Amino acid sequence: MAKVYNWQIGREMDYPYEAARPRRQFAMVMDLNKCIACQTCTVACKTTWTAGRGQEYMYWNNVESKPYGFYPLGWDVRILERLGVQTMDGPVYRGKTLFDAAPEGERVLGYLPDDLDYAHPNIGEDDSAGDLAQGAFLQMPHMQWMYYLPRICNHCTYPACLGACPRQSVYKRPEDGIVLVDQQRCRGYRECVRGCPYKKTYFNPMTRVSEKCIGCYPAVENGRQTQCTVTCIGKIRLQGFVSVPDRLREDNPIDYIVHIARVARPLYPQFGLEPNVYYIPPVHVPPAYLAQMFGWDVERAIANYRRAREDKRLLGALLLFGATPEIIHHYRVEGNYTIGYDENNAEIVRVPLREPIFLRPAYDERHRSWRTNMT
Amino acid sequence: MAGRSFALVVAAAALAAAQAVAAQSELAAPRIAQPGPILDPGAAFWKTAKEVAVPMLAQTAVPPLHPKPAVKELRVRAVHNGQWLAFRLQWNDPTRDDTMLTDRFGDQVAVQLPIELKKDAMPSPMMGNPGGRVNILQWRAAFQRDLAEGEPEVRKLYPYAQVDVYPDQVLRATDARPYTGALGLDNPVSRPRASPVLDQMAEGWGTMTVKTEQEADGRGEWANGVWTVVITLPLATGTPNTPRLSPGASTIAAFAVWDGGSGEVGSRKAWSSWLPLRLAK
Numbered sequence: 001m002a003k004v005y006n007w008q009i010g011r012e013m014d015y016p017y018e019a020a021r022p023r024r025q026f027a028m029v030m031d032l033n034k035c036i037a038c039q040t041c042t043v044a045c046k047t048t049w050t051a052g053r054g055q056e057y058m059y060w061n062n063v064e065s066k067p068y069g070f071y072p073l074g075w076d077v078r079i080l081e082r083l084g085v086q087t088m089d090g091p092v093y094r095g096k097t098l099f100d101a102a103p104e105g106e107r108v109l110g111y112l113p114d115d116l117d118y119a120h121p122n123i124g125e126d127d128s129a130g131d132l133a134q135g136a137f138l139q140m141p142h143m144q145w146m147y148y149l150p151r152i153c154n155h156c157t158y159p160a161c162l163g164a165c166p167r168q169s170v171y172k173r174p175e176d177g178i179v180l181v182d183q184q185r186c187r188g189y190r191e192c193v194r195g196c197p198y199k200k201t202y203f204n205p206m207t208r209v210s211e212k213c214i215g216c217y218p219a220v221e222n223g224r225q226t227q228c229t230v231t232c233i234g235k236i237r238l239q240g241f242v243s244v245p246d247r248l249r250e251d252n253p254i255d256y257i258v259h260i261a262r263v264a265r266p267l268y269p270q271f272g273l274e275p276n277v278y279y280i281p282p283v284h285v286p287p288a289y290l291a292q293m294f295g296w297d298v299e300r301a302i303a304n305y306r307r308a309r310e311d312k313r314l315l316g317a318l319l320l321f322g323a324t325p326e327i328i329h330h331y332r333v334e335g336n337y338t339i340g341y342d343e344n345n346a347e348i349v350r351v352p353l354r355e356p357i358f359l360r361p362a363y364d365e366r367h368r369s370w371r372t373n374m375t
Numbered sequence: 376m377a378g379r380s381f382a383l384v385v386a387a388a389a390l391a392a393a394q395a396v397a398a399q400s401e402l403a404a405p406r407i408a409q410p411g412p413i414l415d416p417g418a419a420f421w422k423t424a425k426e427v428a429v430p431m432l433a434q435t436a437v438p439p440l441h442p443k444p445a446v447k448e449l450r451v452r453a454v455h456n457g458q459w460l461a462f463r464l465q466w467n468d469p470t471r472d473d474t475m476l477t478d479r480f481g482d483q484v485a486v487q488l489p490i491e492l493k494k495d496a497m498p499s500p501m502m503g504n505p506g507g508r509v510n511i512l513q514w515r516a517a518f519q520r521d522l523a524e525g526e527p528e529v530r531k532l533y534p535y536a537q538v539d540v541y542p543d544q545v546l547r548a549t550d551a552r553p554y555t556g557a558l559g560l561d562n563p564v565s566r567p568r569a570s571p572v573l574d575q576m577a578e579g580w581g582t583m584t585v586k587t588e589q590e591a592d593g594r595g596e597w598a599n600g601v602w603t604v605v606i607t608l609p610l611a612t613g614t615p616n617t618p619r620l621s622p623g624a625s626t627i628a629a630f631a632v633w634d635g636g637s638g639e640v641g642s643r644k645a646w647s648s649w650l651p652l653r654l655a656k
Binding site: 051052053054055056104105106107112113114115118164166167168183184186187188189190191193202203204205206207208209211 | 435437438439440441442475476477478479517527529532533536538541542543554555556557558560561562564565580581582583638640641642
């Protein structure tokens with residue numbers, strides 16, 4: 001085991017290979033306050049990449065309801081149970097990662113799901129955390145709650161799938177950090193399926209090898225955001241690249257959201273994989289649950305998000321979500337506009353921070369009808 | 376977690392144990408008259424060859440380790456006919472595992488031969504080593520099933536599967552190919568070519584490579600809780616990465632076996648030490 005630095009847990013940790021950070025790292029931010037589980041992302045991904053034989057129940061992108069939705073069944077509670085109770089209460093995580101907790105003779109703590117665990121992609125959909133008592137009224141955080149969690153491969157800096165593969169069939173691209181399974185080299189051992197705690201590698205029973213989310217690399221190579229991002233009707237996603245904290249660029253919208261405004265958190269950072277999908281936590285959910293899922297800094301993330309209107313640069317970054325199919329490498333807030341630029345500093349999108357307001361009389365003289373403000 | 380030094384110590388111990396075992400038994404391959412590839416597991420000529428009980432060892436050298444393999448013993452016989460060498464491998468297995476799903480693995484067995492035997496530098500019995508290349512002939516129950524019953528179909532794996540349309544039903548073959556994953560790239564583990572045996576080479580853990588030329592063949596039968604598998608290879612060929620053997624020659628052979636029903640796959644297997652192998656003149 002080599003010693004590598006994981007900034008999300010603020011310490012060095014064991015990993016089967018030496019650290020080799022890519023030249024830039026594929027990343028995504030998802031605003032969980034905006035997801036309505038319409039599954040447009042899931043369908044876009046499926047029709048683009050997994051329409052083939054043997055991929056029927058394979059969702060590289062899925063949206064599950066929390067706390068009772070899982071795909072595959074129980075994926076997170078099962079690995080959390082195996083890892084045992086850990087404490088994560090500050091920037092330095094002193095508990096065990098999945099590499100620390102690897103059983104004797106294994107590279108990572110994991111488990112192989114049952115085939116039937118993939119048979120219920122919508123289990124727990126819309127189920128709330130509990131029943132509402134008679135006479136209950138809305139409070140914050142909600143006393144009973146649920147939220148939607150869209151998931152893709154996290155293209156981790158320290159992928160467990162890659163670490164677990166005994167024949168190095170899984171690789172992380174130096175040019176963008178996208179993690180891929182070599183379809184010619186893989187022999188279908190399923191060590192990656194067992195090792196990935198997010199269960200985002202899948203066995204294809206028709207090709208008899210493992211497959212996973214490819215980060216839409218043909219799009220990313222051409223400066224375009226992933227299919228799940230550009231098709232999102234709620235504009236909850238922004239895909240681009242994230243830097244490590246000591247090399248952050250303030251004009252990179254993802255760096256600003258993750259490292260400066262600190263409103264987005266990784267999924268289960270305690271696993272130790274340094275996942276690169278960042279979530280803006282749902283503001284209505286009790287922090288105790290969110291802290292288990294997104295780590296120690298989740299309350300600050302919610303507080304900062306609620307003050308977004310006071311931070312023009314944060315507002316500017318958030319308004320770039322879903323504004324263009326192209327990858328935004330730089331952005332700038334200028335007057336009432338946030339402007340996104342591509343890699344060559346060419347302007348690709350311009351979004352007003354505040355939409356113009358039009359006041360109209362309640363009665364429309366021309367059509368002789370009453371206007372309503374229903375939307 | 377097994378550190379590198381730990382793994383090496385274990386490997387050395389396993390190797391020492393393996394060599395001790397190897398001295399006790401020898402595989403003698405008598406010559407039979409029947410010409411051509413030797414494929415019949417039930418043929419009478421197998422009685423002319425002495426059966427050797429090969430103890431199968433736990434894989435305790437490289438993670439993921441497999442300290443308790445399901446198969447403890449392989450019963451091995453060898454014969455040759457001047458052109459082809461064959462091994463008949465038998466082991467007890469209560470379940471026939473030839474279907475692959477996420478949580479279901481196939482039974483497999485493999486024979487390993489050094490490509491070039493140097494007496495002073497034997498390749499590692501554990502899939503060879505850099506400079507010590509080995510030829511590994513691996514029989515797969517799933518391939519045997521494919522050859523007998525045809526390509527796997529989704530409706531056979533999942534009887535109630537309902538799918539609107541597949542790309543290959545609406546696109547030309549070349550356009551549908553990207554949707555076929557490893558199959559479209561002719562990954563040799565996806566489907567059997569003409570034989571249930573993969574003819575491969577390796578120079579250590581994680582280096583297994585399917586050879587361009589597939590010369591080995593075989594056949595496996597499961598009955599009453601016992602697998603009987605024959606693996607055969609031509610003795611003299613002009614292709615590289617193939618051991619060159621002839622009547623009267625001596626070499627070494629080793630074996631590995633996987634019980635799919637116990638979740639064995641890849642390095643989660645039982646392996647054997649090198650056994651001396653002598654071909655009758």
